[in-house]
């Protein structure tokens with residue numbers, strides 16, 4: 382079974398409005414690292430919302446086509462239920478943390494699973510260790526830098542042990558040393574059989590991808606191996622060369 | 624020793640802290656002589672000391688209220704004709720002892736209310752979610768309260784920033800006529816409100832995308848436990864307050 386199947390997916394935020402995603406078709410196999418590249422405004426974040434089922438459950442608008450996450454149709458599955466399969470780190474660092482201290486933030490997700498406190502503690506400790514944010518454990522989430530907020534958000538979704546991880550423009554906002562560390566973590570997760578989808582507008586951030594999807598103005602204009610990142614002519618055609 | 628006590632007090636169950644605050648504010652509302660209120664204020668400040676709250680900033684913030692209190696002082700003197708007249712202008716009482724005492728009562732009362740509220744802030748706000756849940760309040764509502772409290776300062780800060788931005792563009796709010804002021808304020812607040820709604824939405828999405836409301840029940844990393852110190856403090860505060868209240872009613 383494929384981790385992600387997207388069939389003829391189109392979406393616009395307002396009924397009868399401009400289409401933000403236009404007839405997307407692609408499949409991601411389990412264990413792949415896929416980069417989704419595109420200019421700002423090309424619909425990358427909207428695609429992430431579709432993968433998490435936030436579209437169509439949270440936003441109105443008009444979605445046609447189908448998204449299957451580990452075989453489950455997102456339109457027929459609660460967002461909270463999908464959260465167990467796919468973890469999304471959203472683009473905006475400031476609006477995804479809401480707890481007074483980092484440890485509470487990371488405990489929030491496993492608390493929703495009704496686990497006993499010892500097991501919540503175990504998951505929190507394991508993830509804090511893995512992401513390497515032990516020094517932030519008792520910090521106020523308000524006082525973190527943008528990159529640190531993203532790390533905490535990533536740790537928070539990892540506590541649910543999702544089989545698919547989606548990062549929406551997270552890497553580009555980290556400084557070099559932290560980015561290196563996160564890439565190591567992503568590779569390790571991949572070795573454990575997890576599927577990773579890295580959304581970026583910055584080409585350099587996606588050196589580890591097996592496969593690259595190019596998104597332009599809501600359309601999938603290229604789907605190929607990572608080697609297409611070397612194809613200057615192709616990138617220039619899609620205005621992705623900086 | 625002092626540090627140990629502070630740690631113990633800060634780790635008090637949030638419900639015990641609420642009891643303390645309720646007792647102090649009950650007394651503050653009930654008493655109406657400056658002497659008694661002063662005693663309650665001193666107790667409040669001592670407690671803040673024990674909880675290691677820096678209350679200097681509280682007093683500093685209160686300097687802005689002083690003009691209001693001055694106005695109150697004269698109004699009370701002029702209209703509540705009790706007490707000795709200190710300063711008079713013909714038949715009009717400018718300053719009376721009654722006016723002085725009621726104005727100082729207002730000041731003391733507000734200091735007690737704000738000061739005791741600072742005790743609440745010594746607990747992690749997530750603990751109040753736990754406390755609310757223990758009180759059988761649905762966890763969705765408890766989290767809503769928590770998030771509202773957390774975003775209030777952000778909202779205030781943004782309002783201030785917007786106001787400054789408008790003034791930087793050369794609009795002097797002091798000089799804007801009253802009719803137009805309302806217009807300027809709608810300019811400020813409509814983007815602000817839509818911004819806050821947007822943030823609230825994104826936050827709700829982020830919570831749900833981490834499994835919020837998956838089940839009708841949830842568990843918590845931290846567990847609240849009312850231990851002996853909590854019981855002691857609760858019983859002590861309640862009984863002292865009750866005794867003091869009954870004594871002053873009897874008198």
Ligand SMILES: Nc1ncnc2c1ncn2[C@@H]1O[C@H](COP(=O)(O)OP(=O)(O)O)[C@@H](O)[C@H]1O
Pocket residue numbers: 394395401419420421422423424425426427428
């Ligand atoms: N909540 C929304 N309501 C209406 N339009 C939106 C909303 N979010 C994004 N859009 C629009 O969708 C388009 C694609 O946005 P987005 O998916 O964020 O692109 P990207 O992440 O690639 O920068 C943009 O033109 C944006 O204006």
Ligand SMILES: [Mg+2]
Pocket residue numbers: 425426427472549550
């Ligand atoms: Mg985006």
